[in-house]
Amino acid sequence: MLVPWNRISARGAGLRLPFDDRAEAGRALAEQLVSLKLDHPVVLALPRGGVPVGFEVARRLSTADWKVPLDVLVTRKIGYPYQPELGVGAIAEGGEPVLDQGLLDQLGLSEEDLAATIRSERVELERRVAAYRGDRSLPALQGHAVIVVDDGLATGGTARAALRAVRLREPARVVLAVPVGAAETVRALAGGVDDLVVLTAPVNFRAVGYWYRDFEQLTDDDVVTLMARAAERP
Secondary structure, three states: OOOOOOOOOOOOOOOOOOOOOOOHHHHHHHHHHOOOOOOOOEEEEOOOHHHHHHHHHHHHHOOOOOOOEEEOOOEEEEEOOOOEEEEEEEEEOOOEEEEEEEEHHHHHOOOOOHHHHHHHHHHHHHHHHHHOOOOOOOOOOOOOEEEEEEEHHHHHHHHHHHHHHHOOOOOOHHHHHHHEEEEEHHHHHHHOOOEEEEEEOOOOOHHHHHHHHOOOOOHHHHHHHHHHHHHOOO
């Protein structure tokens, strides 16, 4: 199910845009997710920015019978070697690189040309997994409804890699939930999930940070602190 953004707009949902911060966006997103009536969901947040959003979602969806687990699914953008900010793909823990073949063709690149970049991003990915989770494994996803959460979708590269990695673990249902996403990206990803919940999907997207008054960059310590708070939550 794709939640139509023309119905869940700033005015229609009683929200102010930009969002005050990621926590406010997470609370608003959670209210829409409640209507899906998911059975024993698991929330996987894409760090770092998706974690405060996912924290609010997991808290709101928890019930007396089921404390919704919050965990991270670490992803890394694979950048064009000569212009690293230009993403040509992404990789998620437990998955293989997902590359934008059309963009690679335009740039005249092959996967072999990206080998060094991919190795470097794998190292950083593994460092972050260790920092956020230590030696603990991801929670079991098989048979669960899995909600993949981020603070926004620009090109959708990291989300695409995350969704593919989640599918390998045989969940019963995959939900992608974001407060804001570029309209074209939202349409492109809608077919790869069971449900896509987005509060607003502007055509003139600009950047994720444009939709937040407070878009302070998070640290590894911020992620670890939120994860600890989620684990302690009754």
